[in-house]
Amino acid sequence: MGKKLLLDKIQIENLSSYQVYRQNGGYEAVEKALKKLTPDEVLEEVKKSGLRGRGGAGFPTGMKWSFIAKPEGVPRYLLCNADESEPGTFKDRFLMEKNPHLLIEGMILSSYALGCNTAYIYIRGEFMWIMHILEKAIAEAYANGWLGTNILGKGYNLDLYVSPGAGAYICGEETALIESLEGKRGNPRIKPPFPAVKGLWQCPTVVNNVETLAAVVPIINHGGEAYASVGIGRSTGTKLISACGNISKPGVYEIEMGISVEEFIYSDEYCGGIKDGKRIKACVPGGSSVPILPHYLITKTATGTERLMSYESLSEGGFASGSMLGSGGFIVYDEDQCIVRNTWNFTRFYHHESCGQCSPCREGTGWMEKVLHRIEYGHGQMRDIDLLWDVQKKIEGNTICPLGDAAAWPVASAIRHFREEFEWHINEPELCLKQNYGLVKEPAITV
Amino acid sequence: MEGVNSNIAFKPETLALIDRIINQFPQGRQKSAILRVLHLAEIEFDNWLSTDVMDYVARLLHIQPIEVYEVASFYSMYNLSPVGKVVLEVCQTGPCSIVGADRIISHIEKSLKIKKGETTSDGMFTLKTVECLGACGYGPMLQINEHYYENLTEDSVDELLSEMRKIHSNKNEN
Numbered sequence A: 001m002g003k004k005l006l007l008d009k010i011q012i013e014n015l016s017s018y019q020v021y022r023q024n025g026g027y028e029a030v031e032k033a034l035k036k037l038t039p040d041e042v043l044e045e046v047k048k049s050g051l052r053g054r055g056g057a058g059f060p061t062g063m064k065w066s067f068i069a070k071p072e073g074v075p076r077y078l079l080c081n082a083d084e085s086e087p088g089t090f091k092d093r094f095l096m097e098k099n100p101h102l103l104i105e106g107m108i109l110s111s112y113a114l115g116c117n118t119a120y121i122y123i124r125g126e127f128m129w130i131m132h133i134l135e136k137a138i139a140e141a142y143a144n145g146w147l148g149t150n151i152l153g154k155g156y157n158l159d160l161y162v163s164p165g166a167g168a169y170i171c172g173e174e175t176a177l178i179e180s181l182e183g184k185r186g187n188p189r190i191k192p193p194f195p196a197v198k199g200l201w202q203c204p205t206v207v208n209n210v211e212t213l214a215a216v217v218p219i220i221n222h223g224g225e226a227y228a229s230v231g232i233g234r235s236t237g238t239k240l241i242s243a244c245g246n247i248s249k250p251g252v253y254e255i256e257m258g259i260s261v262e263e264f265i266y267s268d269e270y271c272g273g274i275k276d277g278k279r280i281k282a283c284v285p286g287g288s289s290v291p292i293l294p295h296y297l298i299t300k301t302a303t304g305t306e307r308l309m310s311y312e313s314l315s316e317g318g319f320a321s322g323s324m325l326g327s328g329g330f331i332v333y334d335e336d337q338c339i340v341r342n343t344w345n346f347t348r349f350y351h352h353e354s355c356g357q358c359s360p361c362r363e364g365t366g367w368m369e370k371v372l373h374r375i376e377y378g379h380g381q382m383r384d385i386d387l388l389w390d391v392q393k394k395i396e397g398n399t400i401c402p403l404g405d406a407a408a409w410p411v412a413s414a415i416r417h418f419r420e421e422f423e424w425h426i427n428e429p430e431l432c433l434k435q436n437y438g439l440v441k442e443p444a445i446t447v
Numbered sequence B: 001m002e003g004v005n006s007n008i009a010f011k012p013e014t015l016a017l018i019d020r021i022i023n024q025f026p027q028g029r030q031k032s033a034i035l036r037v038l039h040l041a042e043i044e045f046d047n048w049l050s051t052d053v054m055d056y057v058a059r060l061l062h063i064q065p066i067e068v069y070e071v072a073s074f075y076s077m078y079n080l081s082p083v084g085k086v087v088l089e090v091c092q093t094g095p096c097s098i099v100g101a102d103r104i105i106s107h108i109e110k111s112l113k114i115k116k117g118e119t120t121s122d123g124m125f126t127l128k129t130v131e132c133l134g135a136c137g138y139g140p141m142l143q144i145n146e147h148y149y150e151n152l153t154e155d156s157v158d159e160l161l162s163e164m165r166k167i168h169s170n171k172n173e174n
C-alpha cells in the first residue's frame, strides 16, 4: 500500500460531517498555523514541500503564491478551481464529495498564507449537488469558528463562498474562471497582467486546483520536508489519479508519485488490468489534452527504462515519445478501440468548447473535426492526414489561452503514433466502418 | 418594486436566497450572482430562460438585459427554448464513448422516437448530448436536473425512463 495523504481517512463513515472530520484530526493544521506560524512560515512550508499545481500545468505552488502582489489597501482573493471538466478527470469531485472539510481546511491555510480575507470555490454547474455538500460543510465551519471574523481569537478573518459555473470547459482556464466569476462570458484574458497582479475585479488573485489546496493540509500537519520525502525527484507527494476507460476497476486512486505505470494499470490495488483480458492499445495518462501513447510507450519509455507515474517520467521523450501527467485523468484504451474515432471525438469536444476569441482555435478546431469525421466515416483522402498535421501546427502556440494547444496535441500525437491506422481508414473505407484496426506495429527504432 | 409589470416573479424564499447570494460579493459586484440566479430561474420557470425571464433577472440584478443574454447564450447548461419536463443530458465524450455511450444514446433515441436535441411529442422528454460531466470512470452516464445516473445499461435506462414518466405524470394530476 502506497502512502496516502489525502484519501487516508476516506473509508471513515460520515467523514463529510464536521464532527467526524474534527474527531479524526480535522482542522488541527489550521490550529497549528494560526497559533504557531506566521503567513510567511506557512508559505515557506509549502515551498519546502515541492508541491506542484494539480490542475494540469504542474507549476510550483509556493512560487506561484510568492508572486501575489500586495498593494496597500487592496483586497486579495484566493479562488479554488473546481471546474473539473477535462475529459478523463473526476478526482476533485471525489475529494469534495467525500471530504469537503479537507478542501475548506486547505483553503483557510492557503488564504492565511496569502493574506486573503475572501475566497471562492468556483465549481462547474453540473456539480450542483456537490455545491450543496460544500455549502453545508462551510456552514458547519462557520458555526464552529473556523471561518468568519477573528478565527481562533487570532484576529484573522476569512469568508468562503461557493459559486457555480454553467457548462463551459473553458472556465477551467484561470482567467476565464475569473471572468465567469465576475458574471460574464468565460473568455480568457490576455496575459499579462497575470491574476497575481490583476485578477478578480482587478485585484491580486491566486487560482488553485482543489487537490492542490487540499494537499496544503498534510503539508502543514507534517511539515513541508516530510511531504517532500514522499514521491520521487521533483514530483513530490501523492497524486490523485482518476482512472477510466477499458480497465477492470475504474475509479479515483491516490498514488505515491513514482510508482510504475505497470503497477498502476495491472495491480489489483489500482486499475486491476485491462477489462475482459484484452490487450492494451493506447493510454492518455493526463486528461484528454495530453499526447496519447501507443501500447509500446506506456509502461516503458523509448529508451527502454521503466515508465513511472511522475511529471518527469510521463513526459520523458518529449512529444516524440512521451506525454504528460496533466490533471491525472488516466484513460486506457483496449485493442478494440478506434484511435481515429477517439481523436475525432476529442476534437469535436474542443471545437464545442472553444470560446471563439482566436481564429486559429475557433476555425482550426472546427476544421480538424470535419476532416477527422470524414476519415472516420470512410471518406478521407491521403492528403487529409497532412492537412490535419498542418492545421494543428498552426493552432499550437498561436492563441490567447492554452485550449488551442490542448486541441492540437491529441491530433498531433495520434498522427505521430497511429499514422498507419489513419492510412488504413483511407485505404479501406468500407472495412473501417465494420471493424477496428487493432494494435499498431512498434517501429523498429524509436527515438 | 421588481417585476411589477410582469407576472414573472421568484418565490419569496428564492428572492431571500438571491439576496444572500448577492451578499457573497462586494458592493456593486452583484453581477457575479448571475450564473446562479439563472440556474434558479430555470428551476422555477419551466426549465428554460425566456426573454421575459432574462429581463426579470436583469432588473433584479440591476444590470442591462444584454448582459444577461450574453451570459445565457454562452453557457451550455441554459436552455434558451422550451424543453420537456425531463431533460436527459447524456455524456458523449471520449471516455464515456469507449465504454458504450453511443449505444446508450441510440437506445434512448429508439425508445423515445426522437433524435438528439428533440423533445417527445407529449412534452415529457428532451434528449441532449453533452460533453464530459466529470464522471468518466462511471460511464456511460447521464444527468437529469441535479442527479447523475451512472454505469448505465440499456435495462437501467428503460427503468429510469419509466420511473421518470411515472413521477412526472403524477405531478400533472396534482
Ligand SMILES: Cc1cc2nc3c(=O)[nH]c(=O)nc-3n(C[C@H](O)[C@H](O)[C@H](O)COP(=O)(O)O)c2cc1C
Residues within 6 Å of the ligand: A052, A053, A054, A055, A056, A057, A058, A059, A061, A064, A081, A082, A083, A084, A085, A086, A169, A170, A171, A172, A173, A174, A175, A207, A208, A209, A210, A212, A213, A401, A402, A403, A406
Ligand atoms: C482550457 C483549460 C481548462 C482548464 N481546466 C481546469 C480545470 O478544470 N481545473 C483546474 O484545476 N485547472 C484547470 N486548468 C488549469 C488552470 O488554468 C490553472 O492553471 C489551475 O487552476 C491552477 O491551479 P494549480 O496551480 O493548483 O494547478 C485549465 C486550463 C486550461 C487552459
Ligand code: SF4
Residues within 6 Å of the ligand: A170, A187, A188, A353, A354, A355, A356, A357, A358, A359, A361, A362, A399, A400, A401, A402, A403, A404
Ligand atoms: S485559444 Fe480558444 S478557448 Fe482559448 S481564448 Fe482562444 S479561442 Fe478562446
Ligand code: FES
Residues within 6 Å of the ligand: A087, A088, A089, B091, B092, B093, B094, B095, B096, B097, B131, B132, B133, B134, B135, B136, B137, B139, B141
Ligand atoms: S467522458 Fe463522460 S463523464 Fe467524462
